[in-house]
């Protein structure tokens with residue numbers, strides 16, 4: 001009952017606040033600032049390819065259910081497309097398109113030889129058995145097999161998908177290909193060619209951005225009060241990293257509610273009690289709503305859940321002086337404007353969450369070369385990449401007198417626009 005209610009509200013909000021249109025408007029703005037003609041915008045405003053598939057799955061009760069899935073490939077001028085697959089009841093075609101555009105921007109920002117891709121299946125994995133999830137994962141790979149592959153489009157985990165799902169998908173592709181193909185997908189278990197550090201990579205990247213942002217604002221992360229909205233892959237690792245660094249994690253949340261304690265929460269206890277979907281607040285009685293949490297007292301706020309959380313309705317009430325977006329699309333265009341006018345440093349999603357795809361790239365390189373790196377090597381490479389990207393975007397924002405989101409779009413779109421031009425597409 002509670003789950004349905006939460007999902008309905010997110011869906012309604014996403015219908016009203018269309019992430020694709022707002023992304024397109026920012027891309028247009030970025031291309032204009034860079035002096036590109038309108039035809040470049042016409043090329044980049046939508047994915048080059050969008051596949052819709054219907055996947056029949058035999059359910060445990062003997063019935064057959066047909067699931068709808070998507071795979072969007074935004075632009076492959078720079079290289080193969082790359083990006084995760086989400087399993088969520090609120091997945092829409094428009095959302096998957098926007099997510100694929102964001103992946104192109106991330107690849108541009110951290111300078112990877114990829115374009116963006118994204119997949120999604122409308123389903124609720126919280127209500128499916130292990131066997132049903134395996135059948136759905138394998139069915140999806142069979143349905144999209146023509147357009148994906150290690151040199152075409154390389155999937156990865158996203159909301160409610162994990163290394164086990166990547167393993168099934170890799171196995172299904174390898175069977176069809178009649179060849180072991182670890183480079184088909186990233187985010188795999190280590191024993192199947194996964195990379196050290198991939199599971200925590202998004203959170204590591206966000207942590208690096210928080211540290212860089214704090215330096216700019218002369219704020220010490222040690223002792224700073226932090227709220228992390230969302231306790232999934234990004235939110236849980238992030239809470240742990242910040243807690244270990246000496247930050248006081250005063251608030252966390254999941255899809256059902258939020259916890260807040262001005263003295264700091266017992267993060268190790270919460271991590272221990274969370275389920276595989278990041279649910280933990282059900283264990284407590286006096287919880288807050290996600291809305292209340294976002295407006296609670298803190299120095300640093302990290303939305304690490306879903307889209308459209310900071311809107312024009314609550315942007316005026318945000319207490320943090322730094323907002324770092326670990327989720328994709330958590331802040332609307334109007335809210336970005338309000339936060340910027342209020343002098344809040346907003347580190348945008350396409351930069352802050354790019355650590356995941358960066359280590360996915362390292363995984364793919366290791367798969368291609370058949371030689372594997374240590375965790376220390378991965379961490380060092382990720383640190384260098386994120387610090388450099390953060391500062392490039394921070395300086396671009398400063399020099400061009402734009403907010404960090406527009407600066408990130410300008411940096412992210414440039415390589416793709418240039419590559420498309422050299423290829424003679426525009």
Ligand code: GLU
Nearest residue numbers: 083084156158356357360
């Ligand atoms: N799904 C993640 C993202 O949104 C990671 C994508 C990848 O590793 O390819 O950035």
